[in-house]
Amino acid sequence: MSERTGAAGVRNAPGVPEIPWGTLPPEVIDPIRPYVDDVAHEMIDWIRQRIPEYSRPLGSNYGQKMWGAIRQAVSDFLVVVSSPDASWEPLRQIYAEIGAYEARKGRSLESLQTAMRLCGQVAARRFTTDAARLDWPHETLGRLIEALFVFLDAISEAATRGYASVHDRPGSQREHLRARLHAMLTGDGLADRVAITQLARSTGWGTPSTIAVVAVRSLGDQAPPLLPPPVLADWHSQVPSLVVPDPDSPGHRDLLAALGGTPAAVGPTVDLSRGSVSLHWARRALELAEAGKIPGDGLVRCVDHLPTLVASVGLDLIEAAIPQRLGPLLELTPNQRRRLVSTLLTYLENGRNAAAAAQRLNVHTQTVRYRLSSLEELFSGELNDPGRHLELLLLLHSWQHLVEPHED
Structure with a gap:
């Protein structure tokens, strides 16, 4: 399908509304470019305060991903609103992948869309302040706000399509819930036991007393092994991980046999709410094993290398x-x-x-x-x-x- 051209010469993919981008001169946009980081930080603060699912430490892996995505969105908007030749297609692909990533991680589409709306509110408030500071005419502020909300609609639609591309696959509803449960169990900070129990019931996953998280070396193009149903897997991260329920019980000690000789490290057994602790040490043990600091043939168990792990910190x-x-x-x-x-x-x-x-x-x-x-x-x-x-x-x-x- 061919692209169609928007009102200001912006090339839009089919199904994307006419977007009034590229209509504001550089002298309007240039004075607000130095404040991109400030705006992004304010947006992140609002999101973390209002959406529990995204309330992660900024220094965490997910916190850094969120910071990068929001800062990029602010920068993208300033580019397209002042660039008549901007193309929507590269941006559509970026935000579709963000939606797909959130779906693979088991997070809700509603939280993603709410985060985008909060970002829009912060940006609109900042633009109103900028209008007074920079003495913009009412018409300029109106065009900027209009472009902002059309931009938000466009990236929200792209993210929704990306989310649906993962979520709507056959059998993906159960996979989605299991992925969300894995993310909840291994997310930064203490997990909410009530929320975990409710989600576990909806997936048919028996709620255990304890868990251990396993870090696995990336499989590359190799297909992941078929694991027993009690094991929750995330094969999409840079360092894949598995959640093993009640790992010390007699019936669950062989759940990882399917890994064979794949390099992996088992974190310490922890309470259901402290999966992030087990994941942290599992990843650290895997790093040391791959660096030759601890024996790394097959499955490494953190509890067998406590002095080395503690000293490495x-x-x-x-x-x-x-x-x-x-x-x-x-x-x-x-x-x-x-x-x-x-x-x-x-x-x-x-x-x-x-x-x-x-x-x-x-x-x-x-x-x-x-x-x-x-x-x-x-x-x-x-x-x-x-x-x-x-x-x-x-x-x-x-x-x-x-x-x-x-x-x-």
């Missing part, structure tokens, strides 16, 4: 403390340092038992005692201070598992 502090607290080791050759670090860490982990440490290291007990003697000499007897026991364990473990692999 404060790694900058640990790296800064190592020269001050373990400085004598830095004067050794890499091979000497690795042997002594491994020996001292194993010795401390085994309750300062040289025989047990030797057995774990697969060396003679006298070898361990000789190395410990060397360490005592290096540190002038400081290693026997009980107050440093936990600190030494943390620094040595972090050095061996997080810092040392970077060395040549």
Whole structure:
């Protein structure tokens, strides 16, 4: 189908109303361009206050996506309202994808449309203030407000079409509800248990007492595995994730067998309202496994790597403390340092038992005692201070598992 041309020369796709864009001169629009970020922030504040589904921290992954989308919408409007040659088609595709993304994430179309209306209210109020500040004629303000609401109608229609393209597929109603439940369980902050229970009932998903979230390496073009119905899956994110109900119960321990050898990490088991915590640590564990910091063959379980995961969060502090607290080791050759670090860490982990440490290291007990003697000499007897026991364990473990692999 061919495009048709709007009143001001703007090329519109079939089904899009005549849009009075490109009718305002640059001298009207240029003075308000520097305020794009301020307007976008005000819009986000209104949305987060009035739509619980979008009340996410701005620093979160979704918060950043929302900020980018709203800022882009404000910029797009200022372009098309002052550009007679603007084409609607690229914008239609952008906002159709936003609608499709919200549908895949299981969020409601009503919330998306409400967010767009709130943005329009903020923009109209700002334009009214700008009219007084910049001494615009009433006709100019009227044309700008008219263009604003036609623009909002157009992007809302595009988003609705994109949403419907996902939502109206065969069997997609149940998929939509399951996706929404997954998003609710893994969203930032504490999830609402009442809302979760109500939505779970509508999907036929038995409400569990606990959940664990699994982060899975992106499958690329590979088709996702067929998982048992109790597992809620999101394969569309950059880092796909799964929600496993009551993961420690005997009947649910094998729910992830279908993943085979696909690299994945299971977050800690948490209360139903704290899925975001499990997802956070699952993603962190997957990152460390893919970087070779923890064993990463197949399924990694966060609870098996607690010291490494906790230390990874404060790694900058640990790296800064190592020269001050373990400085004598830095004067050794890499091979000497690795042997002594491994020996001292194993010795401390085994309750300062040289025989047990030797057995774990697969060396003679006298070898361990000789190395410990060397360490005592290096540190002038400081290693026997009980107050440093936990600190030494943390620094040595972090050095061996997080810092040392970077060395040549």
